Amino acid sequence: MRLLKLVPDDTNINFLQWRMPFYVVSLLLIAASWVLVFTQGLNYGVDFAGGQEIRATFVGQEEADIPAIRSTVGELQNVGDPVVQRFGSPNEVSIRVKLPPEAEGNPAFADQMTRTITDALQAEYPSIRIDGVDSVSGKVSGEFREKAAYALLAAMLAIAMYIWVRFEWQFGVGALFALFHDVSLTLGMFALFQMEFSLQIIAAILAIIGYSLNDTIVIYDRIRENLKKYRKMPLPELLDLSVNETLARTVMTSLTLLIALIPLLLFGPASLFGLVAAITLGIFVGTYSSVYMAAPILIWLGVTSRSFVPQEGAADRQERIARGEG
Amino acid sequence: MLEFPRWKKIWLSGLTLLAILAALPSLLSVVNVRWPEALPDPMVNLGLDLAGGSHILLEADPDEVAALRLENAEETVRSLMRDAEPRIRIGDLSTANGRLSFMLENGSDVDRARELLLPFVNGTGMTREWELSVVDRSRVILTPTEDGLSTAVAQAMDSATEVVRRRIDELGTREPTIIQQGDNRIVVQVPGLENPDQLKDLLGQTAALEFKLVDQTALPSDVAQGIAPPGSQIVPYAPGTPFEGQSIAVRRLGGIQGDSLVNAQQTFDQQNNEAVVSIEFDQQGASRFARLTTENVGKPFAIILDGEVLSAPNINEPIRGGAAQISGSFTAESANALAISLRSGALPVDLAVVEERTVGPDLGADSIRKGLLAMMIGSVAVIVLMIVSYGRFGVYATAALVLNVLMLLGIMAIMGTTLTLPGIAGFVLTIGAAVDANVLINERIREERKRGRRVVAAVENGYKEASRAIYDANVTNFIAGVLLFLFGSGPIRGFAVVLIIGLFTSVFTAVTLTRMWVAGWLRKTRPTDLNI
Numbered sequence: 108m109r110l111l112k113l114v115p116d117d118t119n120i121n122f123l124q125w126r127m128p129f130y131v132v133s134l135l136l137i138a139a140s141w142v143l144v145f146t147q148g149l150n151y152g153v154d155f156a157g158g159q160e161i162r163a164t165f166v167g168q169e170e171a172d173i174p175a176i177r178s179t180v181g182e183l184q185n186v187g188d189p190v191v192q193r194f195g196s197p198n199e200v201s202i203r204v205k206l207p208p209e210a211e212g213n214p215a216f217a218d219q220m221t222r223t224i225t226d227a228l229q230a231e232y233p234s235i236r237i238d239g240v241d242s243v244s245g246k247v248s249g250e251f252r253e254k255a256a257y258a259l260l261a262a263m264l265a266i267a268m269y270i271w272v273r274f275e276w277q278f279g280v281g282a283l284f285a286l287f288h289d290v291s292l293t294l295g296m297f298a299l300f301q302m303e304f305s306l307q308i309i310a311a312i313l314a315i316i317g318y319s320l321n322d323t324i325v326i327y328d329r330i331r332e333n334l335k336k337y338r339k340m341p342l343p344e345l346l347d348l349s350v351n352e353t354l355a356r357t358v359m360t361s362l363t364l365l366i367a368l369i370p371l372l373l374f375g376p377a378s379l380f381g382l383v384a385a386i387t388l389g390i391f392v393g394t395y396s397s398v399y400m401a402a403p404i405l406i407w408l409g410v411t412s413r414s415f416v417p418q419e420g421a422a423d424r425q426e427r428i429a430r431g432e433g
Numbered sequence: 434m435l436e437f438p439r440w441k442k443i444w445l446s447g448l449t450l451l452a453i454l455a456a457l458p459s460l461l462s463v464v465n466v467r468w469p470e471a472l473p474d475p476m477v478n479l480g481l482d483l484a485g486g487s488h489i490l491l492e493a494d495p496d497e498v499a500a501l502r503l504e505n506a507e508e509t510v511r512s513l514m515r516d517a518e519p520r521i522r523i524g525d526l527s528t529a530n531g532r533l534s535f536m537l538e539n540g541s542d543v544d545r546a547r548e549l550l551l552p553f554v555n556g557t558g559m560t561r562e563w564e565l566s567v568v569d570r571s572r573v574i575l576t577p578t579e580d581g582l583s584t585a586v587a588q589a590m591d592s593a594t595e596v597v598r599r600r601i602d603e604l605g606t607r608e609p610t611i612i613q614q615g616d617n618r619i620v621v622q623v624p625g626l627e628n629p630d631q632l633k634d635l636l637g638q639t640a641a642l643e644f645k646l647v648d649q650t651a652l653p654s655d656v657a658q659g660i661a662p663p664g665s666q667i668v669p670y671a672p673g674t675p676f677e678g679q680s681i682a683v684r685r686l687g688g689i690q691g692d693s694l695v696n697a698q699q700t701f702d703q704q705n706n707e708a709v710v711s712i713e714f715d716q717q718g719a720s721r722f723a724r725l726t727t728e729n730v731g732k733p734f735a736i737i738l739d740g741e742v743l744s745a746p747n748i749n750e751p752i753r754g755g756a757a758q759i760s761g762s763f764t765a766e767s768a769n770a771l772a773i774s775l776r777s778g779a780l781p782v783d784l785a786v787v788e789e790r791t792v793g794p795d796l797g798a799d800s801i802r803k804g805l806l807a808m809m810i811g812s813v814a815v816i817v818l819m820i821v822s823y824g825r826f827g828v829y830a831t832a833a834l835v836l837n838v839l840m841l842l843g844i845m846a847i848m849g850t851t852l853t854l855p856g857i858a859g860f861v862l863t864i865g866a867a868v869d870a871n872v873l874i875n876e877r878i879r880e881e882r883k884r885g886r887r888v889v890a891a892v893e894n895g896y897k898e899a900s901r902a903i904y905d906a907n908v909t910n911f912i913a914g915v916l917l918f919l920f921g922s923g924p925i926r927g928f929a930v931v932l933i934i935g936l937f938t939s940v941f942t943a944v945t946l947t948r949m950w951v952a953g954w955l956r957k958t959r960p961t962d963l964n965i
Contacts, residue, residue, distance in 0.1 A: 110964060111821045116883065217786070218633065237793065244787040247490065251922055258920040262913040269909050310855035310928040313917060314862040317932070320913075321869060321906040328902035356876040360869045363818055367811035367864065375807040376800035378482065382858050 113362065114355040122350050123343050126403040133400060137288055140295025147298045150190075152305035153241050155255075157248035158205045159217065161224060162194055162238040170197040179231050180204070183223055192303065194377055199238075201303070206245070217242050255309045259290070262313070266320060274327055275415075277408035282323050285401035289319045289392050293385060302381060311385035318364070318386075319393030322357065323401045329353050330405070334412040342410065346402045361394050435893055435952040445949060449836060452938075455843035463805070475846035479624075480853030480927065481792055483800055486624035490788035491597070491636060493617045498589045498782050499582055503528050506553075506563070506575060508686060510535065513549050521546055533575040540571040550575075558584060586617060589781040594619050597784075599777035600635050619784065629791055631770075639739045639783050640774035642691025642712075642759075644725070647733040647745055651682035671741035674762045681745060683735045689725060693718025697775035699768040702760060708768040710759045712775065719755025727751040736761065738771070739783075804857070815868065823875045824964045825954070829947045830871035837867045837935075837942040844934050853927040863935025866907065870943035873899040879965050888963055889955060896948055903944060907936045 153160045165171045173191050180189040186204050194201040202224065206217055221240055228235050243251075263286050271279030293312055297304050329349040337345060368390070371383045458474040461467075468474045481488050507528060514521040521542045526535040537546060547565065554575065556562035562581030566574050594613050601609045601621065610622040623632065648665040659680070661667045666685050670676040696713040714722055725734070726748050735745040736759050743761030763771070815834070819827035841863060845852065878895030886894060911933060918929035 110824050111818075113822070217789075218630065239790070239792040241791070242786075242789040246492075247788045254920060254922045255925065258917050258925055261916045261920050265912045265916050266909045269912055270905075273905055273908075306922075306925065307855055307858075309925060310858040313913070313925070313928055313932075314858045317862045317910050317913065318865055320909055321866060324906045324909065325869075325873065325902045328905060332898070352880070353876075355879075356869075356872050359822065359872045359876065360865070363815050363868045363872070364861075364865045366814040366818060367808075368861065370810035370814070371804070371807040371861075373807070374803060374810065376803040378800050378854060379804060379857065382854065383861075386858065386861060 112355070114358050118351050118354055119347075120351060120354070121347055122398060123347050123403055123406075126343075126399065126406075129399045130403060133288060133396075136295070137291045140291045140298070143295050143298035147301070149294065149298055149304040150301040152303045153203060153243045153248065154306040155248050155252050155304065156205070157243050157245040158203060159221060159224075160241040161202045161221065161228075162240075163200055163202070163228065164196075164236045164238055165198040165200075165232060166234045166236050168198045168234060171200045173200060176200060176202065176228070179227055180224055183227055185220065186224065196377060199377055206242075251306060255306065259309070259312065259316075262316065263287075263290075266316075270324070270327070274331060275410065277405050277410045278327050280408060281401040281404040282320065282327070284404055285319060285323050285393075285396040286316050288396045288400045289315055289389060292392050293389060296388060297385075302384075305381070307382045308385055311382045311389070314386050315389030315393055318389060319396055322360075322393055322397035325356065326350060326353055326397050326402060330402070330410075331415055334410070334415050338412040342406050346405065350398055350402060357394060357397075361390055364390055435889065435948070435955065437949050437952050442949060445945065449840065449942075449946065452840040452843035452847075453836070455846045456839045457843075459842055459846050460839075463801070475843075475849070477842055477846045478849070478851040479801070480851045480856070481622055481624060481790065482854045483852065484624050485792045486622065487626045487629035487632065488788070488790040489621045489629060489633065489636070489786055490614070491619045491621065491784040492787045493586075493590060493593060493619075493782040493784055495582075495586050495617055498586045499531060499577065501589075501782065502577065502582070502585050503531065503533055506533050509553055510550070510575070511686070513553065514546065517545065517549055521549075531577065535573055537571045537573065543567055543570060543573075546573060556581065560584070583616075590617060590619070592778075593780050593782055593784060596778050596780050597621060597636060600773060601632070603773045603777060604632065604635065618787075626791075629789065633786060633789075634770055635773060636784060637786070638770065638774045639780045640691070640771065640777075641739055641779040642694070642775060643688050643737040644691075644722070645683040645685075645688035645735050645737060646725075646729060647735050648682040648684050649732065656680055656682050668735065668737055668740065668742050671738065671743055671761065674743060676742075681735060681742060683737070683742075687725075689718065689721055691775060691779060693721070694775055697772040699765065699772045700758075702758065707760060708763040708765045710763070710768050710772045710775065712757050712759060714755040714757075716755070719753075722755065722757070723751060723753045727753075819868075819871070823871075826871075826875050826878070826947075826951070826965055829950050830868070830875070830943070832950075833871065833942040833947050834864065834867055836946065837938050838864070840938040840942060841931070841935050844938065845931070848934075850930050850934075851927065852931070855925065855928040856931045859928045859931030859935060862910075862932060863939050866910070866936065867939035867943040869906075870899070870903045870939065871947065873902060874944070874947070875965060878963070882963055882965065888960055891963065892951060892955065896944070900944065903940065907940055911936050 149155075171193070173193065177189060177191045180186060180191065180202055185207060187207070190203040192201050192203075193199065204220065204224070206220070221242070225237055225240075228237075263283060266286070267279040267283040270282045290312055293315060296302075297308065326349060329352055330346060333340070333345050333349050333352075337348075340348070365387065368383055368387050371379065372387060375383060455475050456477075458468040459477040462476065507526065510533065511523075511526075514523050522538040523535045524538055526533070537543060547567070550565060550573070554561065554563045554565045560580035561578055562584070564576040564578055566576070568574065590613055594611060597619055598609075598611045601611065601623070608624060610620070612620050614620050621632070621636070623629070626632065645668075648662060651662050651665060655662070656667060657680070659667050661682050664685055665682045667680050668683055669680045670678065691712075693715050694712050695715045698711050700709055700711045701707065702709045730748050730751060733745045733747050736743045738761070743759060746760075759771075816831045819830050819834075821827070823830060838860075841860070874895050877899045878891050881891035881894045881898075882888075914929045914933040914936070918926050918933070921929060
């Protein structure tokens with residue numbers, strides 16, 4: 108049986124010759140992502156913003172009438188401006204409302220709000236099924252935000268430290284930068300499309316970091332190996348060789364994960380959609396960043412083969428001189 | 434690299450088998466097959482986001498514990514001084530600024546007072562509970578120590594957790610989880626509970642019941658303005674009672690607390706058929722209640738629940754049996770809820786709901802069904818791709834992948850961890866890592882063959898060279914996982930746990946097991962060429 112080879116043998120694609128334009132584009136994308144995050148803002152779910160989220164299904168209905176729901180809920184007293192979004196299938200919606208300051212530390216108030224909203228919805232749409240209610244106080248959501256940020260930062264720094272120890276400091280910087288790129292672009296996408304940003308998405312970002320790092324380490328490992336093997340080869344050429352040698356693996360792994368994720372995206376439960384969408388995007392971003400962010404930075408940071416080849420120590424030199432080998 | 438002594442093979446296979454066996458009960462429960470009851474049944478618990486149910490996070494205010502503690506200290510100090518022989522007269526007692534301070538009317542009592550207070554100040558534990566100081570020779574100041582306060586908060590939380598557990602048990606719901614979190618929080622998770630209102634009503638009630646004498650000397654106009662005579666306090670009527678909106682003055686000290694109850698039942702008053710709660714005191718409580726009612730026949734006393742007056746009936750005759758009835762314009766439901774709360778004891782501190790999540794059971798079941806279907810399709814596609822790309826090695830990789838999932842489930846079941854939605858993200862990453870390990874190895878073997886190495890050397894080198902990157906990638910992810918577990922909150926931890934366990938199982942199955950299989954095959958057939 109002839110086996111399938113997605114990538115032909117001995118590819119020699121000159122990936123890094125476009126490193127400058129790609130770097131410029133990537134830096135611009137990173138900048139644009141942060142501009143979006145700060146101007147548009149992230150569409151925080153109740154995990155991070157506090158408030159109430161009610162998820163409901165309009166049983167037997169093709170599609171939920173979102174503007175009508177918005178006005179039904181919005182007309183209620185004390186509710187303010189609700190965020191109504193499709194959640195999964197077209198007949199599933201999520202309704203988010205902020206909790207007024209009176210509700211802080213006063214659970215009865217929040218309960219009353221939930222009841223007001225669900226009663227109004229049930230009166231207007233008898234076929235509605237309430238699937239779940241989340242209610243998070245401002246204090247707890249603040250803690251969630253803080254803890255998520257700390258966890259992300261701590262994980263990224265520790266990863267960079269480890270790579271520094273196992274490889275060289277340039278590699279640590281490169282890996283950290285690649286991760287920064289991935290996180291920035293993911294946040295940027297969430298800001299651009301105003302998809303709900305919740306604790307689940309933090310889990311997705313962590314998975315992306317994990318995957319992207321895996322990719323970066325595979326390429327770095329090959330670079331390390333080649334640096335020892337070809338001491339005279341110019342670095343850009345050596346990086347290209349390393350990327351080419353690992354190309355079959357990169358394509359195969361990414362493809363395998365994608366075909367595992369896409370059914371989950373298409374047929375999976377609505378509650379997983381945000382998570383899976385983020386990880387799917389992350390596979391592209393993570394693969395790209397390993398090749399175009401993590402590798403070229405090594406050129407600019409001045410990696411040389413000396414970093415990995417055992418250096419001649421003082422004792423070795425004395426021995427060599429003593430032997431009369433010059 | 435390819436040497437596998439018999440003992441090692443047995444050990445590896447045994448370990449795999451054990452983990453898979455542990456996964457069986459969880460897998461069978463998905464397809465509704467019953468696991469024999471005689472056998473141990475470790476289960477992977479599904480988080481509420483997958484299984485449906487209610488999650489409630491309760492928080493206590495430590496300041497409130499401190500305030501209650503101060504109030505108790507006041508009572509203790511007063512009775513210590515009163516019961517001293519001869520009596521020590523004190524005045525100008527204040528509890529402002531979180532400290533208890535009072536004046537000795539006779540400065541020469543200082544040493545006696547100090548000695549009397551010593552056991553109370555030192556407390557029963559290892560650390561001192563109050564700092565005692567004397568200023569101007571006659572003013573005694575008790576300041577709570579940090580240790581004393583945190584012990585008090587910890588004790589209050591312990592007993593609050595216990596009370597919450599008893600109350601939920603009264604509801605008869607299935608397998609609730611009640612855990613203390615941090616210094617002052619309690620997580621309550623009740624699977625399958627769709628409407629948490631009843632639960633919250635029950636937990637929201639502190640159920641601190643008090644009987645206090647009404648201060649009849651108070652002027653109604655003062656009471657209306659909230660001014661209490663010395664030694665009294667103003668308490669409002671509870672909403673729903675006939676005097677809602679009004680308040681009365683009651684004596685602060687000398688009442689009876691509801692903690693000496695032995696039973697509480699919802700019943701109906703025989704005269705007007707109103708829902709009431711019948712209570713029964715323990716012996717000590719009964720005798721104190723008898724004394725209070727005997728000494729104050731004809732006077733009104735207030736029945737106070739959580740700082741609100743339910744009713745203030747006149748004491749018509751001494752109540753000696755230790756049984757009494759509380760009326761307070763109840764419905765049958767609210768009387769029943771109060772009876773449950775009283776039976777399970779008062780919460781030592783108010784608990785506020787700071788986070789609440791409810792997932793309907795339909796949605797949970799739906800999520801699992803759709804998730805499983807999607808994973809099925811994905812798995813088949815991955816298996817096909819692996820086998821058409823790597824042939825025999827693809828079969829090994831696929832087998833390793835399946836075992837990886839089973840082992841991960843099995844270990845999670847043994848450890849009793851919970852699978853949540855973020856946990857599924859961890860699952861995906863783990864499977865990705867396992868696939869990647871095999872792809873790395875197989876691509877490397879291809880490469881080594883291309884460079885002209887012989888079969889055994891190529892396989893050996895493939896594993897060796899690929900292992901370095903696999904090792905580095907897994908260690909970094911492990912570090913990240915541990916940090917996430919340490920710094921993250923609930924859902925992030927769910928992700929981290931799966932990730933950490935998954936790293937071990939994926940390396941074990943994708944590297945160690947496949948190597949054992951490949952080695953066995955090489956030994957048996959001694960191929961001269963590899964189709965890879």
